[in-house]
Amino acid sequence: MRSLFKGLGALGLLGLALLLAYTLVLIPFTPGIADLRKAKVDQPAVLLSADGKELASFSRNNREWVELKEISPHVIKALIATEDHRFYEHHGIDFKRTASSILHTLQGDPQGGSTLTQQLARNLYPEEIGRQRSVTRKIKELITALKIELTYTKQEILVTYLNTMPFLYNAFGIEMGARTYFDKPAARLNVLESATLIGMLKGTSYYNPVINPERAQRRRNVVLSQMKKRGVLSQAEFDTFKKRPLRLDFERQQEPQGIAPHFAEHARKWLIDWADQNDYNIYADGLVIRTTIDSRLQAAANQAVQRQLAGLQAVADVEWASPSARLISSSPSTYLGMQRRVKPFGHFWDSKNAVGDAFIRETGAYRNAVEAGAAPQAVLEQLKRDPAFMERLRADKTRLQAGFVALDPSTGEIRAWVGSRDYGTDQFDHVAQARRQPGSTFKPFVYGAALEDGMPSDRRFADTDIEIAMDDGTVWRPTDMSAPSGRMMTMRDGLVYSKNTITAQVMQEVGPRRTISLARKMGIQQSELDAVPALALGVSPVSLLEMVSAYGTIAASGEFRKPVFVASIEDKQGRQLATFTSKGKRAMSSDTAEELIDMLRGAVRQGTGRGLISRFGIVADVAGKTGTTQNNTDGWFILMHPRLVTGSWVGFNDARVTMRSDYWGQGGHNALLVVGDFFRQALNGRMVDGRAQFPQPQDSMFGPLLKQIDDLLGRKKPQPAPAPPAEPEEDQAPEAPPDDVERIITQARDVAQTIEREQRRFEKAIEEPVRVLEGVRREMELQGGARSDQSGGPPRQAETTEAPRENR
Secondary structure, three states: OOOHHHHHHHHHHHHHHHHHHHHHHHHHHOHHHHHHHHOOOOOOOEEEEOOOOEEEEOOOOOOOOOOHHHHHHHHHHHHHHOOOOOOOOOOOOHHHHHHHHHHHHHHOOOOOOOOOOHHHHHHOHHHHOOOOHHHHHHHHHHHHHOOOHHHHHHHHHHHHHHHHHHHOOOOHHHHHHHHHHHOHHHHHOOOHHHHHHHOOOOOOOOOOOOOOOOHHHHHHHHHHHHHHHHHOHHHHHHHHHHHOOOOOOOOOOOOOOOHHHHHHHHHHHHHHHHHHHOOOOOOEEEEEEOOOHHHHHHHHHHHHHHHHHHHHHHHEEEOOOOOOOOOOOOOHHHHHHOOOOOOOOHHHHHHHHHHHHHHHHHOHHHHHHHHOOHHHHHHHHHHHHHHHHHHHHHHHOOEEEEEEEEOOOOOOOOEEOOOOOOOOOOOOOOOOOEOOOHHHHHHHHHHHHHHOOOOOOEEEEEOOOOOOOOOOOOOOOOOOOOOOOOEEEEEHHHHHHOHHHHHHHHHHHHHHHHHHHHHHHHHHOOOOEEEHHHHOOOOEOHHHHHHHHHHHHOOOOOOOOEEEOEEEEEEOOOEEEEEEEOEEEOOOEEEEEEHHHHHHHHHHHHOOHHHHOOOOOOOOEEEEEEEEOHOOEEEEEEEOOOOEEEEEEEEEEOOOOOOHOOOOOOOOOOOOHHHHHHHHHHHHHHOOOOOOOOOOOOOOOOOHHHHHHHHHHOOOOOOOOOOOOOOOOOOOOOOOOOOHHHHHHHHHHHHHHHHHHHHHHHHHHHHHHHHHHHHHHHHHHHHHHHHHOOOOOOOOOOOOOOOOHOOO
């Protein structure tokens, strides 16, 4: 028997030795002291606008860190009494409690034996320690707890623990827990509220006071009994408190979104990669990221998207409400007045049963039920009878969306970015993530490639039916809304009036591959472009960011600059870690860029972008292009100004839902409204220099001026404008032309602007000759003064600045 005990003792010692050896092996696989010190002073990265306004902070969770003095003492007393009453006596491991836990577990009554420090170790480092129940995880937890006790004071352990505990509903830490369940700060929690929140720590879902109030109340009373047992509460207080009902003031706490949430998320993803490559942590190192966003322009963009999309949503709701498809008004305000009196999209859902059924079959609720074994048709019918489900589905599918972005073409810096109407309901970014067909906004790449190839802008093409043989044997017949006029049109007019027949012929001359090559150089570098003739009409999906960047290349006289959204990064001490700029790269000749700008000026003054002037009164030197795709699925408008290029896309997330009327489906009547609203605010608020001018094409110094004067004086009868386009995947007809008075006013304004531009060009051109003559005059005066000195006249002081020798 004695030998048996000796053998067991030897085995025990051996097991203990092996356990100790295994523990030593695991030490390097637990967080180091340096990591623990860093965690103690975690500071999230802060994203700032160019003018110093906070856009976002990147913390790990929805949490607001508070110090112990900002936490009710009832919370701390309840926590220690319930979770670790010997907290101030141990050094991370309570051996007595651990032994008691093991004993109860062996007797079939599992009990937790973890100290607050051990629980904190799990909360701070769930990945390093592990989540599964195992000896390895427990040993790692014990090692980390000992390290925490060496690194933190007891007060720091408490404050870190209380600020990292999860409380469901995206609330982390005692402050967010207090606001979520009791709508008050943690400093004002009373005994019962404190006991309720501490009680949740045993199992947040199981003791959720919102959905399991009775269970949560029983757990709260257990906490109160522990407080009585540890002398925190008297018997009388306990008897009184335990009878009180559970009273909540529940409200979900939303993470602050800031003024540019889609931009912030785009920057966060980029910043994570940068931080990984440079050994920084965006959640802990207190980085300060200075972006290129202008907070005033961002506010104007937000307002424009909200205001114009509210009106356009009313248009869609009303037009799809009844079987009648007639145009009610050209003003969104009329539809806003009717919106409440109709059933939004009523006719759409009544007339498109197959589409509605397809929507249902694509939902997670349908797929889950079918995968669980239910009959597909039965699931479909059941979901159709669920009013709450159908209301959510219809609202989601018929919510009109938009994307908007603005950048400075001279630097490539992003100034404003709106990814959707509401980040809370749609986190999908319609600026950088979405790929949609650009329609006629792609045409400048075709005309740019032709100009680069030497084709003059006055090259004439016949506006007639054309047929283009495809490689697969089919024939492509691009058309416009109106029948071909049979007249000859210049290439310039083909772009100004967005003629598909002309654009297709230009594409035949230059070829898809040259067009793609130029588009790539200009900024379309992520999206795939199909080398087919129909590419001329914008059939290949691209992102809004790419398109605005490419138009920025035109506005920058042909130099491409990769979009920049972060200007610099600093550490928490204010030391600059990195700066970011975009170097210009020649994509096309400046002559081609200036010619394109002038052609796109015409698109705004005479073509499908005329609403920018007639609706918003924009008189700055601007150029731009609208775009509309098949069945009014996508509306685009991109505006160029020497200091700001802005673009917007408008449509539904699901391409099977579209604007109903051809009028409101056009980019010139939806996306243009967003850009026009924004740009008017920018000009009125002097956020952009309205006097800035694009360079003029070299061969058109006085030509446009003389032509417009002749037209106004009646010396030369103006040619009628070509019919606007109507190809389904292109822009529809522009607005009705203005009456004679409006036409004369518009042309007079153009004349005045041209005179002003030419005056400035003339003044600039004679600056150098005037300077030379002034130098000559001064030199003659000096020589005259010298002669006076020689003849005995009064001495003359010499000029201090002499004209450069080469200018004499």
